[in-house]
Amino acid sequence: MPSARDRVLDAYETLLIEHGGAAITLDAVVAAAGVSKGGLLYHFASKEALAAGLLDRLRERSAADAEAIRSAPDGAVAYYVRTSAPGGASPGGLTRTYLAVLRLADSTAAGKAVRDALARVDADGYAALLDELHDPVLAWLAQLVGDGLYLRTLTGTPLPPDLGVDDLLDRMRQYVPRQA
CATH class of the missing domain: 1.10.357 (Tetracycline Repressor; domain 2)
Structure with a gap:
């Protein structure tokens, strides 16, 4: 099973591919990844950190x-x-x-x-x-x-x-x- 970090990045990839960067929020990534907001922020403190990841x-x-x-x-x-x-x-x-x-x-x-x-x-x-x-x-x-x-x-x-x-x-x- 993928780690929480990988699930977040997988979800982010999917959202980027389907909707483009402008439409993505951290809440959308949380929902798509099936992790808590705290779980997302533990790995990526901001949208910039998510992009860097x-x-x-x-x-x-x-x-x-x-x-x-x-x-x-x-x-x-x-x-x-x-x-x-x-x-x-x-x-x-x-x-x-x-x-x-x-x-x-x-x-x-x-x-x-x-x-x-x-x-x-x-x-x-x-x-x-x-x-x-x-x-x-x-x-x-x-x-x-x-x-x-x-x-x-x-x-x-x-x-x-x-x-x-x-x-x-x-x-x-x-x-x-x-x-x-």
């Missing part, structure tokens, strides 16, 4: 995902592209947390911290791809392909008819060989 969660999940990219049996590029595509969300909740943080970016008070956290996620993925590819341009190209697929995942946009991630990876392997 979500950004910490994003950084933690990003670091774990970067390690998964590095150790993926099929290689970093295949992992990055597959988990970026619709239906291939990264294990560990990174996709959901990322989407919630994007919704948090609407808040001007949290804007810089959100941009910094998103930049860290981007840097983690790029570094993991670079570890395999050893070429900054190829690592960036692989990341851009994954980012395009990720945008489709976040917006619910389907892949083109009769094409799938394996087709994309097969073609990419012609240009981005996996390094041993």
Whole structure:
């Protein structure tokens, strides 16, 4: 069973995704998390602390995902592209947390911290791809392909008819060989 802190962050993510940052109150988070107001305040003394906790969660999940990219049996590029595509969300909740943080970016008070956290996620993925590819341009190209697929995942946009991630990876392997 998730801890009270995790239940609060899970509820906060859900509210951000469904309603955006402007509509969220601490009372709404309490109700959604099924914790007392005191329980919420024990972990997060304010909305700012709650947002900071979500950004910490994003950084933690990003670091774990970067390690998964590095150790993926099929290689970093295949992992990055597959988990970026619709239906291939990264294990560990990174996709959901990322989407919630994007919704948090609407808040001007949290804007810089959100941009910094998103930049860290981007840097983690790029570094993991670079570890395999050893070429900054190829690592960036692989990341851009994954980012395009990720945008489709976040917006619910389907892949083109009769094409799938394996087709994309097969073609990419012609240009981005996996390094041993």
